Amino acid sequence: xxxxxxxLIWLAPALALLGFVLNGALALLRPxxxxxxxxxxxxxxxxxxxxxxxxxxxxxxxxxxxxxxLVFRYWSWIPVGTLxxxxxxxVDQLSLVMLLVVTGVGSLxxxxxxxxxxxxxxYARYFAYLNLFVFFMLVLVLxxxxxxxxxGWEGVGLCSYLLIGFWFNEEVNANAGRKAFIMxxxxxxxxxxxxxxxxxxxxxxxxxxxxxxxxxxxxxxxTTITAITLLLFLGCTGKxxxxxxxxxxxxxxxxxxxxxxxIHAATMVTAGVYLVARCNLLFAMAPVSSAxxxxxxxxxxxxxxxxxxxxxxxxxxxAYSTVSQLGYMFLGVGTGAVTAGIFHLVTHAFFKALxxxxxxxxxxxxxxxxxxxxxxxxxxxxxxxxxxxxxxxWTATVMWIATLAIAGIPPLAGFFSKDEILAAANARGHANPxxxxxxxxxxxxxxxxxxxxxxxxxYTFHGPNRTGEKEQAHLHEAPWIMTGPLLVLALLSATGGxxxxxxxxxxxxxxxxxxxxxxxxxxxxxxxxxLSTGAEWLLVGIAVAIAVVGLVGAxxxxxxxxxxxxxxxxxxxxxxxxLRNKWYVDEIYDALIVRPVVWLSREVLWKQVDxxxxxxxxxxGAARGARALGWANRWxxxxxxxxxxxxxxxxxxxxxxxxxx
Amino acid sequence: xxxxxxxxxxxxLFTLGVAGVLLRRNAIVIFMCxxxxxxxxxxxxxxxxQILGMGGQVFVFFVMAVAAAEAAVGLAIILAVYRHKQSVxxxxxxxxKDG
Numbered sequence: 001x002x003x004x005x006x007x008l009i010w011l012a013p014a015l016a017l018l019g020f021v022l023n024g025a026l027a028l029l030r031p032x033x034x035x036x037x038x039x040x041x042x043x044x045x046x047x048x049x050x051x052x053x054x055x056x057x058x059x060x061x062x063x064x065x066x067x068x069x070l071v072f073r074y075w076s077w078i079p080v081g082t083l084x085x086x087x088x089x090x091v092d093q094l095s096l097v098m099l100l101v102v103t104g105v106g107s108l109x110x111x112x113x114x115x116x117x118x119x120x121x122x123y124a125r126y127f128a129y130l131n132l133f134v135f136f137m138l139v140l141v142l143x144x145x146x147x148x149x150x151x152g153w154e155g156v157g158l159c160s161y162l163l164i165g166f167w168f169n170e171e172v173n174a175n176a177g178r179k180a181f182i183m184x185x186x187x188x189x190x191x192x193x194x195x196x197x198x199x200x201x202x203x204x205x206x207x208x209x210x211x212x213x214x215x216x217x218x219x220x221x222x223t224t225i226t227a228i229t230l231l232l233f234l235g236c237t238g239k240x241x242x243x244x245x246x247x248x249x250x251x252x253x254x255x256x257x258x259x260x261x262x263i264h265a266a267t268m269v270t271a272g273v274y275l276v277a278r279c280n281l282l283f284a285m286a287p288v289s290s291a292x293x294x295x296x297x298x299x300x301x302x303x304x305x306x307x308x309x310x311x312x313x314x315x316x317x318x319a320y321s322t323v324s325q326l327g328y329m330f331l332g333v334g335t336g337a338v339t340a341g342i343f344h345l346v347t348h349a350f351f352k353a354l355x356x357x358x359x360x361x362x363x364x365x366x367x368x369x370x371x372x373x374x375x376x377x378x379x380x381x382x383x384x385x386x387x388x389x390x391x392x393x394w395t396a397t398v399m400w401i402a403t404l405a406i407a408g409i410p411p412l413a414g415f416f417s418k419d420e421i422l423a424a425a426n427a428r429g430h431a432n433p434x435x436x437x438x439x440x441x442x443x444x445x446x447x448x449x450x451x452x453x454x455x456x457x458x459y460t461f462h463g464p465n466r467t468g469e470k471e472q473a474h475l476h477e478a479p480w481i482m483t484g485p486l487l488v489l490a491l492l493s494a495t496g497g498x499x500x501x502x503x504x505x506x507x508x509x510x511x512x513x514x515x516x517x518x519x520x521x522x523x524x525x526x527x528x529x530x531l532s533t534g535a536e537w538l539l540v541g542i543a544v545a546i547a548v549v550g551l552v553g554a555x556x557x558x559x560x561x562x563x564x565x566x567x568x569x570x571x572x573x574x575x576x577x578x579l580r581n582k583w584y585v586d587e588i589y590d591a592l593i594v595r596p597v598v599w600l601s602r603e604v605l606w607k608q609v610d611x612x613x614x615x616x617x618x619x620x621g622a623a624r625g626a627r628a629l630g631w632a633n634r635w636x637x638x639x640x641x642x643x644x645x646x647x648x649x650x651x652x653x654x655x656x657x658x659x660x661x
Numbered sequence: 662x663x664x665x666x667x668x669x670x671x672x673x674l675f676t677l678g679v680a681g682v683l684l685r686r687n688a689i690v691i692f693m694c695x696x697x698x699x700x701x702x703x704x705x706x707x708x709x710x711q712i713l714g715m716g717g718q719v720f721v722f723f724v725m726a727v728a729a730a731e732a733a734v735g736l737a738i739i740l741a742v743y744r745h746k747q748s749v750x751x752x753x754x755x756x757x758k759d760g
Contacts, residue, residue, distance in 0.1 A: 639755025646683050 041127030187238015236272025297330025413496030450550025463560025
């Protein structure tokens with residue numbers, strides 16, 4: 001306890017939990033009280049953001065500045081022998097960044113949801129889930145130990161499942177929710193085994209104790225630390241949608257669009273990046289794992305970007321874009337550029353939330369137009385859009401800003417963060433050539449990013465309109481409660497780079513200095529390569545040139561005039577078809593994993609093991625044995641008392657004889 | 662000291678009782694044979710009490726009390742069976758036989 005406002009940190013998650021309880025009660029008792037639900041749902045988030053700002057301000061003003069993280073222990077949670085886990089929150093530079101992003105972006109998305117979900121009968125349930133999600137997300141980023149973090153980790157997974165399957169009366173949506181949940185289980189298994197190994201080797205699960213003991217308890221580069229970090233990363237691949245567990249995220253688009261913005265773009269999916277950043281010391285001690293993290297990140301960035309090239313569903317393009325950008329973040333934290341990874345996490349939260357909410361605004365307009373004319377067309381297919389800039393100029397403007405930001409056009413936010421990751425990978429490449437390959441992947445992905453994002457904006461907002469003659473009259477901008485958050489996010493996307501302007505541009509590198517207490521221990525372990533100013537300018541030049549090539553290339557190559565509405569569109573051929581079908585990864589997983597598992601379960605485990613061994617041999621076998629024994633002994637029961645007495649006498653005589661001799 | 666003859670008579674009486682229980686079919690006779698066995702044991706108790714202390718004699722009273730109670734209950738059961746079956750032969754009492 002510090003005796004300052006920082007002590008109020010518990011209030012932020014508590015407010016979100018309060019919102020869940022109240023909205024949950026309303027969902028059960030008064031589902032029609034939408035105004036009250038809106039006030040509670042968005043109000044608690046704005047209040048939580050205010051708490052976060054107050055805590056942040058108080059943390060800045062602490063005298064003397066705290067040496068390490070401030071840990072607030074609330075109660076003893078798991079006291080078992082040497083395993084002592086307290087329910088404790090930790091306030092330090094990293095958790096404060098996450099706290100501000102989650103509550104800040106979360107507030108904007110909650111406000112947007114008020115307009116987007118207005119007509120939905122499950123309005124109160126929606127806000128209850130959304131508040132619960134924020135609660136668990138705050139537990140995740142504030143938790144002072146692996147188990148507390150894991151509670152948040154599982155909790156956000158649960159809320160993700162509930163919100164993906166929000167419209168569960170359509171089977172596709174329910175299946176998408178289950179897919180997300182099951183694929184995350186695979187990752188969580190890795191997280192849990194990693195926790196067991198951490199406790200086994202360091203004797204604690206609290207972050208500060210583990211990180212203090214790790215350098216002495218574990219041999220750097222040894223098998224144990226490599227296994228721990230790889231298993232932690234397995235957890236990250238599930239939660240943060242990296243190869244090989246990324247396939248759930250595009251399907252997660254079945255949920256409402258603000259959910260995609262909050263959970264599946266800005267916050268929850270970045271939990272893996274946060275985990276690697278939090279454990280940067282452990283990863284720095286395991287060079288193999290760091291290379292795996294960076295390699296998987298770079299590969300995912302490129303791979304997902306190729307798929308995004310040929311998707312027609314506007315949200316799916318953004319979903320693959322998210323997977324790709326998460327790959328960048330892992331490339332950053334795997335390289336040891338923790339600040340760059342977190343920086344990209346923050347800027348990505350801004351511009352990807354904006355992109356998703358912008359697409360939500362588009363879908364909202366399309367849906368209303370089709371609803372007016374009772375047409376049953378796909379409101380998310382870009383082939384049904386086109387020329388929307390004329391009907392919704394605000395949305396088009398902010399989408400352009402976000403597109404330029406994600407493509408890495410200076411001076412927008414994405415330029416600084418992406419460039420920093422690529423520069424770090426290139427610098428590491430001088431010590432370890434593998435990173436030059438990763439850097440190449442990153443550059444190529446940057447080219448594709450600029451291309452597919454321009455494609456999205458071009459097909460959605462420019463060229464002729466393909467929605468339909470009658471529908472055009474009903475296309476218009478969303479209400480202010482939705483465009484307002486868009487404008488705030490657009491401002492953040494444009495200026496987010498100010499957080500961390502590197503020394504190259506005579507900036508203060510604010511975020512880097514801010515996070516130094518977190519990154520210090522690992523920085524000492526990593527090879528430090530400093531690029532010359534000339535080399536840095538060259539890298540910047542390459543990155544910008546690539547982004548511009550992508551943008552202009554897409555603008556020149558793609559012809560929105562040639563598109564036809566989705567219903568009349570021909571099938572793609574050749575390689576385009578492979579991309580359209582996502583490299584058939586889902587089909588490959590289905591053939592290699594799902595079908596064998598189902599076959600094994602059905603034919604072996606069910607029909608053989610369960611029906612024959614357990615039911616047949618064990619259960620019915622025991623019954624048959626008892627019955628056979630009874631059948632064999634039945635002749636003893638004659639009903640003749642004399643016979644019983646004779647047996648009894650013989651028995652007594654035998655016992656007597658035994659006793660005598 | 663008549664210990665040995667007393668024990669010998671007791672053994673003979675007990676054997677007679679066992680043989681009667683095993684061989685006879687009439688429930689009343691079997692019942693009497695059981696009483697015979699009990700009294701053979703009583704005789705042993707009394708005889709051995711001479712050298713082992715008065716405990717045996719006390720125990721005889723218990724046995725007689727139990728035997729009296731048993732006689733009352735046992736005769737009542739036999740009477741009830743007779744009313745039901747018009748017979749006291751154990752050969753006809755095999756309701757517990759399987760099948």
